[in-house]
Amino acid sequence: MFKLFTAQFWDITARLILRNKISILIAIILVTYLFSTQWQYMRFSNSEANMLPDNHEVNLTYNKFLQTFGEEGNLIIIGVKDSTLFTVDKLKAWNTFCDELKDYDAVESVISIKDLQKLIKDSANQKFALEPFIKDSITSIAQIEKLQKELFVQYPFYDNFLFNSKTKTIRTAVYLKKSIVNTSARKKFVLNDLLPKTKAFETTNNLDVRVSGMPYIRTMNSQNIIDEINLFVIAALLVTSLIFFFFFRSFRATFISLVVVCIGVAWTLGIIGLLKYEVSVLTALIPPLIIVIGIPNCIFLINKYQHEVKLHGNKVKSLQRVITKIGNATLMTNVTTASGFATFILTESKLLKEFGVVASLSILAIFILCLLIIPIIYTFLPFPKDRHLEHLNKRWIGGFVNWMERMVRQRRITIYCFSLVLLIASIIGIYQIKISGSLIEDMPQDSEFVNDIRFFENEFNGIMPVEIMVDTKRKKGVMKLSTLKRMNELEDLIIETPELSKPVSVVSLVKYSKQAYYNGKPKYYQLPTSQENSFILSYAKNSTSNVNMLNNFVDSTGQYARITTFMKDIGTDKMERIEENLQTKIDKVFPKDRFDVIVTGSALVFLKGTKYLVKNLAISLSLAILLISLFMAYMFRSGRMIIVSLIPNLLPLVITAGLMGYLGVPIKPSTILVFSIAFGISVDDTIHFLAKYRQELQTNNWKIKTSVYGALRETGVSMFYTSIVLFFGFSVFTISSFGGTVALGALVSATLLFAMLSNLLLLPSLLLSLERNIANKEVLRKPSINIIPEEDETPQDNLNS
Template identity: 80%
Template sequence: MLKLFTKGFWDVVARIILRNKIAILLSIVAITVLFITQWNHMRFTYTEANLLPDDHEVNIVYTDFLNIFGEEGNLVVLGVKDSSLFTVEHLNAWNKLSEAFKSLDEVEAVVSIKDLKKLVKNTEEERFELEPFITDSIHTNRQLDSLQEDLFQKYPFYDNFLFNKNTKTIRTAIYLRKDIVNTAARKDFVFDALLPKVEAFEKATNLDVRISGMPYVRTLNAQNIVDEIGKFIALALGVTSLIFFLFFRSFRATFISLLVVCIGVMWTFGIIGFLQYELTVLTALIPPLIIVIGIPNCIFLINKYQHEVKLHGNKVRSLQRVITKVGNATLMTNVTTASGFATFMLTESTLLKEFGVVASLSILSIFILCLLIIPIIYTFLPFPKDRHLEHLNKRWIGGFVNWMERMVKERRITIYITSIVLLIASMIGIYQIKISGSLIEDMSKEAEFFQDIRFFEEEFNGIMPVEILVDTKRKKGVMKLATLKRMNELEELILEIPELSRPISVVSLVKYSKQAYYNGNPKYYQLPTSQENSFILSYAKNSSSNLNLLSNFVDSTGQYARITTFMKDIGTDKMEDIEEDLQTKINKLFPEEKYHVTITGKALVFQKGTKYLVKNLAISLSLAILLISLFMAYMFRSFRMIVVSLVPNLLPLVITAGLMGYLGVPIKPSTILVFSIAFGISVDDTIHFLAKYRQELQANHWKIRKSVYGALRETGVSMFYTSIVLFFGFLVFTFSSFGGTVALGALVSATLLFAMLSNLLLLPSLLLSLERNIANKEVLKEPSINIIPDEDEDEDDDENQTETNKNP
């Protein structure tokens, strides 16, 4: 009954499409225009991808820190490593450059060499005062020498913050307003103010200025992603259309396919705008992805149309059959592909949810567009010429199909042994896979800003902030000497870790106060004793100038303190080791009943998010397998067939995972998508093959071998065409400047290639070897959905299409 309903449904769909051509085309145009109006709502994300749920413990800790001290990633740094900087002319120019940023609305504060102040003791008024190192500007070499002596020998408080005394590298710190760090104003500051001023300075002095800091890095990285969207769309269109043309040798068919996928891309951007989602590094991949997935739909539909035209020469009947015969098959394959993406919607990560929603809706949209536009346009076009049908008789394709058939007939044992060897080798490789939670690993290694990151890592041990929040559980508890001593011991451990920079906290300020109390003698840069503490604190309380310094390290109640350090770009394993060492020291130094100390910061949150995604990978992939298995069960009503169909699709995933281990490609947010995407796409070939196989069984009176070879010959060409398009389509992502996108493209391409060979060699081999258990009428019952209508049904259709032919 359902079979008859399905057949009748597609007959109705075909009549509606072919009889309402103009109305449908006008509707597509109207919807496209509507989606274009939604493009204004698209916006690029100005924050790092938060891979964790909002209520995750790590996110809660980070949010608590931000509520107390505000945005921590608001620092932009400029650096120069050049001995010629220490000339009167160049140093004054450097100070003038720094001063120029202070008047900008986006800037909260600027700290440069000229802004450094000595903390000095005023004995008469019993307070500390701040005196500038440079009162106005440098006029003589003597002043310059005195300044260098002060900086590099007398005041350790500023060491490794604004200068590196060993390499004489100088830097300026620009603190952006915390309320604009995650907004479009940050981009305006970088491109309209920061870069022009720095370029003018470099041109005037011939000095090389290095720029870094998370706001700057995030802005340029985001701009690279935006730039690559256009590049990928152009590459995907170029590559897929070229392959399409080489297969069909028809400019007309190629143009129609490009028109369809271009409208699909417009709809994708419209969906993102309509849902008011941000363009992230993941959603930016969807438009070119739609091109790569949409072209195979076009291949199936146009190939079927040309095949039917060649068979009987009736254009209208051919278009009707395109819809009724291929429509159901492409619907099922697009639904399974969309399901692979839709499983991301079930994760608790907002980033993945949005990716899953947009991708699945876009895939279903491109299917609808292909089914409507291609048959309608061909009704207006003249009958295909002989040269348009030549590709149907290509000898080399026949040779490829004959090779597959020969392998399945004569080399099944070789196929099984090869599969088992690959499986074992891949399992070994899987154990070598590492997890990466680096914020900057996927950034372009060739980009100038990435080279600057490495520069600051070498000179100042990193730019990625790690924050330690100390809660003393009582007001003014931070300034207790016992608390300061505990914090100092923790900082000594941080100094011993080469991947972390010198920490900055209230402890450094208290040490600086003691040095000032002893008339600036650097040997007294240390914590005061309990006896000294009362005298020094009395001076500090009388010093209003210190309050601004304290506000960066201690909250207004004196209950909370922060220790800020910066981390190099290191692997997840190393980061976890460092976190464990710090936590062990914290547990030892800070009793739980008196203190609550937490480690947080953007780098740590991102690393935890990556670990969280690995867990979600298993969930989303399992859901994809389950969901697609349910589709197979509904279509074929055979548990054994489900098991047999999953084997050739899971093996390529295992092989790809093994390759990742051997090649050193880590699991990270970009590569984590490979498995669900590849599985959702590769299972389409299995559905086509098994549907045709079942049809062949009925036509050949359950003669298994004849049916397997018939299905192989019939579907092998289409599977080869689509797999080649998908392979090269995903390969365009390897032209990205982002390591993660390169890995994603290469891995999905490789997986789909393995999947094609697996479906064309391993699947038919399994069907032949398990013929008694698989291919019988009890196992292969009447399908719930007849994906490929039987040929006898087509003959009946021909008799009933007279009215449609007269009035399409």
């Protein structure tokens, strides 16, 4: 009954499409126009990608910190490492450059060498006062030498914050207004104001100026994503159209396919805008993905049309058969591919959910467009000329098909042994895979801003903020000497950790106050004793300067304190070790009944998010395998067929994972996407092969060997064609400047190549070897869905000519 319904459905669909072609084309144009109106709502993320759910413990802790101390990712740092900076003209120019940054609306404050002030003792008024290091303009080398001595020797409070006393590297801190950090105003300031001004200063003064900080990194990284979307789309169109033309040798067929996939890209961008999703590094991959996945649909449909025309010369009948005979097959394969992407919707990560929604909808959209546009356009075109049909007579890959058949006939044991060796070697390789949480690993390695990140890591031990918030559970509990000593003990551990920078907190300010009390002598830069504490604090209470400085490190109630440090770009394993060491120290130093201490910061949120995302991607892959397995079991009405269909599709995934281990490619969000994408696409070949195999069984009176070889000959060429398109299509991602995208393209291409060989060699070998238990008349008696019509030729037939 279902089989009859399916046949009737496609017959009705074909008649509707061909009889209402003008209306359908107008409808497609209108829908495309409506989607184009949604492009204006596409926006690129201005906030940092948070891969954790909103209610995750790490996010809750981070939000608690932000509520207490405000946005912590608003710092842009500008640095110079050049001995010629300490000359009168260049130092004056540097100070002027830094002062002019204060005039921009996006800037809250700028702290440079010129803004640094000494904390000095005012004995007459029993308070501390601030005195600038540079009182007037620099006019002599003597002034510069005095400044260097004071900065690099006498006042350690500022060391490793605005300068490195060992390497003489100088930097300026530019604090953006917290209200614009996560808006487009940040991008406008960085790209239109900061960068041009910095470049002009570099050129004028012949200095190498370095710029970094999280707002700057996020801006430059997102701009690279924007630039690469166009690059990927153009590259994917170029590569796939060249391959298409090579197969068909027809400008007309190639042009029609390009029109279809371009409309598909327009719909994809419209879906993103309609859903108000932000364009991320993942959703940016979908437009070229649609091109790569759409072209094989075009190959099947156009090839079927040309084959039918050559067979009986009736154009209308040919187009009707294209829809009725190929529509069901392409629907099934597109549904399985979309299902692989749709499993991301079931994860708790917003980033993955949006990727899954857009990708799955776009894949179904490109199927609908191919099915509607290609037959309709050919109704308006003249009858194909002989030169358009020449490719149907080509037998240049006959040798490849003959080789496959010989291998399955004569070398099945070799195939199994080789597969087993690959499996064992791959499993060994899998144990060598590491999880990466690196911030800059996937960024353009040769870009200026990544080189600047490394510069600041070398000079100041990192730019990724890590925050420790101490809750004393009582008002003004922070300034108790016992609390300060506990915080100092924790800071000693941070200083001993090479991956972390020198911490800044109220402890540093109190040490600086003691040094000021003893007239600036460096040896007194330490916490006061119990005896000293009372009269040093009395000086501090009378000083408005101290209160202003204190506000950066202690909340208004005096209950909460923050310790700020910066972390190098390290992997997940190292970060977990550092976090464990910090937590061990915290548990030892701060009694839980008297203190609540949390470790947070955007660096920690990023690394935790990476690990969480990898876990969710593994779940999505498992769901994809389960969903597609159930789908295939339903199609072929056999639970046993799941075994046959999964083995040749899971083996390539294992091989790819093993290669990642041997090649040192870590598991990270970009690389683990490979498995779900490749599995969803590669299983299409299995569906085509098994469907054709079942048809051959019925045609050949259930002679299994004859049917296997017949299915292999007739599907081998189509698998080869589509695999070539997919291989080179995904290879376009290797031109990316993002390491993760390069890895994604290379690994998916390799996995699909392995999958093609596995489906053409291992799958038929398994069918022959397991013929009595699986590949028999009882198992494959009546499928629930008749993918390939029994009375007609398959799309693969066409490509075998």
